[in-house]
Amino acid sequence: MRVSRHWRNKLFRYRLVGWRCVSCGAFHYSKPLVCKRCGSREFREVELPKTGKLLAYTMVKIAPKDFKDKAPYLVGLVELDDGTKILGQLTDFTKEELKEGARVEAVLRKIREDGENGIIEYGFKFRPEIHHPP
Amino acid sequence: MRVSRHWRNKLFRYRLVGWRCVSCGAFHYSKPLVCKRCGSREFREVELPKTGKLLAYTMVKIAPKDFKDKAPYLVGLVELDDGTKILGQLTDFTKEELKEGARVEAVLRKIREDGENGIIEYGFKFRPEIHHPP
């Protein structure tokens, strides 16, 4: 696989940047030609909020081959503070912190390596929100 | 990939053993349920002759991924002494020996390695016929 495949979506994967339909508000992680929800063709680039809450989570035990060495790992459904729902891996959670409703924040982490071609792919994962001093 | 895929055809790959249609004579490298040529369902196991002549050959320069490290290599269309035509790699040929019509014989050689899973696949290749003492 060539690096371009990862590179095309790197704005989303690194910074949660995507496109929101001006007409219906649907979020698209990759630049769309038409809105998947309403068919409109007008979009604005948005950077999603980096914090939200965990709606549900689970643990992957038998992983797909690209994640074989990473299993077991946690996957969660997160509702970001603007209401957008996205999937993502969870990281840095203690057993106590891991519960539905927990506040989370996105951080940049290594997602996988393509062993044969030496490509390392980074992207966001969610960790428990850390209350940074104001 | 599991080793069973290679194992299923090993009689053909190691010893040129296959099945010949009793009705029309068509050769099948893998045990058929019906004859590809005439639809008959009766076969007998045959071991093809190990010698024949080279009808045409070419050199593969940009190989498929499983053969990437082997390129360039020679591929030939061979007519065995019983008239069966099969494809196979050529090996041990000098430039002088490499010509259409050359007598060839099948030998067992390493065909490819599945790097990820460590499976080494062997099978026949054709080399110039060596006239063994009678």
Place this chain on the structure above:
Amino acid sequence: MGKVYVAGVGLTKIGEHWDKGLEQLMVEAALKALDDSGLSRVNSIYVGNMAGEFLQEQAHLGAIIAEDLGMVGTPAYRVEAANASGAAAIHAGALEIASGRADAVLVIGGEKLSDGLIEEVSSALLMGERQEYEGFMGADFYSINALLYKLYMRRYEVKDDLIAVFPMLSHKHAKGVAHAQYPFEVSLEKILSSPYISEPLRRFEVSGVGDGAAAIVLIGEELKSKIKTPKTELYISSATDFMTPFEREDPLRFQSLGVAVNKVLDEAKVDRGDVDLIEVHDATSIMAAISLESSGFAEPGESGRLAMRGEFDLGGRLPYNTFGGLKARGNPFGATGVYQVAELHLQLTGRAGKNQVDSPRVGMAQSLGGVGATAIVTLLKAV
């Protein structure tokens, strides 16, 4: 639009066929179906297969199978819609009959998962989701199901036993079925004490890894009057939905399935209440529950209770997965949709042996691609 009939079916036993390749399994099923129909030639061949390009690195299965069947020359393609590939192949074949261009079509679904390592099979399944989204996250098929499972339990305030009842039921019906991968019963206790594959989804709530092929022969009006073999009439409809359940209006509803079910009932002029038996896509326990509810055969959150009450037993109101469904008969991805329809055909022609449902007239098979992004629904009527 011409009518379409099923005139023959063929099934291989599902399991790990170390000694047979994908092509051989498909040929075996196809020859059985042809023998069952009494035909030796067809106008076209449609092959349903999901993962052959990934696990066997083999495309072009249409021409390959035509050759291996001794039918060189016959037009042949492959149709793919993830786990609904088999049903999609039936759809394409049925359209050719309906167009009047063909009078006999052979549809073969096949998959050979045991050629892959366990993580490769997981990757193959993940190809039915978006690689650039779920795939990048490592959010595999089972973890998405697990998230739905949690949302379901929370919304409807039910425990896992009301979901795990579905694999129990499939195993009950698979008992002694010759072509089933797991032809034995499994108690609810055993299911609920099996290890998590992705919490709360347990190992005994998901279909296993198996190889298999199934085939059916479709014919048109003209041949129908000429051949004597038992026949059923076929209707088929299809719809899609958002790929990711969490982008749908309601993640706990397969809208694609609801739409396709309504379309096929409409076309066949049949009421939901007239359906005598149903094949549900229980790739996971939770998908079975959501399927029954999305297609109007149970109220939201109620399917488990109906199952507990025996409504989906072989002798119940709506017999369910009468040969074991994906869970117990087995789920060789691209073959599964063809197994379902072949099994309905056996039921409606009174050839279901000890699993025979009492004189059914109408059967429905639901096939899903991904987590419901594709739904293809077949309805068979006794003739």
Place this chain on the structure above:
Amino acid sequence: MGKVYVAGVGLTKIGEHWDKGLEQLMVEAALKALDDSGLSRVNSIYVGNMAGEFLQEQAHLGAIIAEDLGMVGTPAYRVEAANASGAAAIHAGALEIASGRADAVLVIGGEKLSDGLIEEVSSALLMGERQEYEGFMGADFYSINALLYKLYMRRYEVKDDLIAVFPMLSHKHAKGVAHAQYPFEVSLEKILSSPYISEPLRRFEVSGVGDGAAAIVLIGEELKSKIKTPKTELYISSATDFMTPFEREDPLRFQSLGVAVNKVLDEAKVDRGDVDLIEVHDATSIMAAISLESSGFAEPGESGRLAMRGEFDLGGRLPYNTFGGLKARGNPFGATGVYQVAELHLQLTGRAGKNQVDSPRVGMAQSLGGVGATAIVTLLKAV
């Protein structure tokens, strides 16, 4: 059986689209085709794609493309027949129109080869042959072509210039074509001095690695009278042959193609001599020569001489690959069959710009899977 019409086409430029994914290319072509037809909705979507499961590890492209087109709900499948996948998708779509079940269908062919490394593209192409035979030997697509090339030169006692004339011709016609990957001329000398890819087959005699997508909108009789856009009438036929050319009666004849051409001419009630222009599957130079001869447009061994005499020029007896064919327009595997038909449509509706052939009435597109194991032939008539 209802009639089928093409009512809109859309093409993307073929090349290395680093910034676009497979899905985006397909959506781009599809929107262009819909815009061209004036329709915004269709009954079904058919996707032709060969290698997405191998190069992108992405199956389920039907549902994905339906979503990306903002058409969630619309039934959508993928059809695959190796390099003829695009044509196979047209075939399936045409059958749905012919059945009367749909009045508008969108067919999209797409492939993104630049996501793969060069050896992965070679492996993807090899998936169209038998993995357990050619694949195990490492006898790739080009080496099989090279062997045919040698047999051809020997039997007909011709030199390579009479075969290399075909890529020269494709390049001549591609000159200045906006959607072509290589829109420039290449001299016969340059082709014959390019390095061997597999002797005697040279680098400039095979199609390159490119990404692209093409789409067409098919409609039925009812919509035909309602929409004003330019239309052509479509006929399509298909056949298969032995996978390995050397197992065929004659390796230098694509029997599948001969059969499919005869069927489509029959159905359209058109004589071979009425065909005004032709799109030939020139994945390699030798396949172009064998195709023309197998389908009766040249005597065996004579196609090169006819080409040299200018018979296949834009102004010749039978204009050939009028936008550059696979060689120069480009060959994104599963998209190619759709490009061919879209280009014929532009010619027959008088919208081919500087490549316009003089008032054509009938055009033929030939698409091959593997080295001719599948042949799908489309015939368009001006209306």
